[in-house]
Amino acid sequence: SQQGEEDPQALSIQEGENATMNCSYKTSINNLQWYRQNSGRGLVHLILIRSNEREKHSGRLRVTLDTSKKSSSLLITASRAADTASYFCATAPNTGTASKLTFGTGTRLQVTL
Amino acid sequence: DGGITQSPKYLFRKEGQNVTLSCEQNLNHDAMYWYRQDPGQGLRLIYYSQIVNDFQKGDIAEGYSVSREKKESFPLTVTSAQKNPTAFYLCASGQGEGGYTFGSGTRLTVV
Numbered sequence: 001s002q003q004g005e006e007d008p009q010a011l012s013i014q015e016g017e018n019a020t021m022n023c024s025y026k027t028s029i030n031n032l033q034w035y036r037q038n039s040g041r042g043l044v045h046l047i048l049i050r051s052n053e054r055e056k057h058s059g060r061l062r063v064t065l066d067t068s069k070k071s072s073s074l075l076i077t078a079s080r081a082a083d084t085a086s087y088f089c090a091t092a093p094n095t096g097t098a099s100k101l102t103f104g105t106g107t108r109l110q111v112t113l
Numbered sequence: 114d115g116g117i118t119q120s121p122k123y124l125f126r127k128e129g130q131n132v133t134l135s136c137e138q139n140l141n142h143d144a145m146y147w148y149r150q151d152p153g154q155g156l157r158l159i160y161y162s163q164i165v166n167d168f169q170k171g172d173i174a175e176g177y178s179v180s181r182e183k184k185e186s187f188p189l190t191v192t193s194a195q196k197n198p199t200a201f202y203l204c205a206s207g208q209g210e211g212g213y214t215f216g217s218g219t220r221l222t223v224v
Binding site: 101105 | 117119146148154155156157158161171201203205207210211212213214215216217218220
């Protein structure tokens with residue numbers, strides 16, 4: 001089952017612009033994570049935000065979490081052509097350890113020169 | 114360097130044939146996972162294992178089997194019972210509540 005739904009499904013921007021992707025989920029979570037996937041490759045972990053956190057930064061990435069709305073957003077500032085990839089949110093349930101993640105459907109980001 | 118190795122990168126299966134996808138990690142992670150990804154889709158969980166000699170079905174386990182005899186290894190067998198096996202298969206490992214480390218994937222095609 002797909003826990004997360006990303007919005008938009010696809011996004012095309014020019015280099016230097018900011019890119020914002022949104023994720024909505026359905027059940028209570030322990031944490032929410034964002035991953036990047038280049039075409040035909042495995043996923044790379046970008047950032048993790050816990051359920052008691054509201055905002056987190058890592059380099060050009062900014063993640064927010066609103067547990068009351070069951071939603072998260074990923075902002076990539078000053079985008080580069082190398083940011084072109086698919087981005088997925090994944091949620092860890094609020095039970096146990098070594099939690100199995102449930103992934104969303106992804107946002108395909110295209111950054112043009 | 115620590116990481117996850119999946120092999121082969123490309124695999125072709127004939128109708129009615131079983132094939133096994135390899136996944137090896139040297140990260141000393143307790144948990145390992147297998148996901149399936151179809152074109153333009155998200156990831157769906159096939160099987161996962163939180164400890165050696167134990168594994169659990171995910172959301173789409175039918176037609177697949179796994180084993181976890183060693184901490185480092187979590188092979189996935191796609192059996193003839195899986196009627197639509199053409200997909201991109203991703204193996205991952207994790208420890209505690211942190212993020213996963215993924216392998217580079219195996220693309221399976223039925224010929």
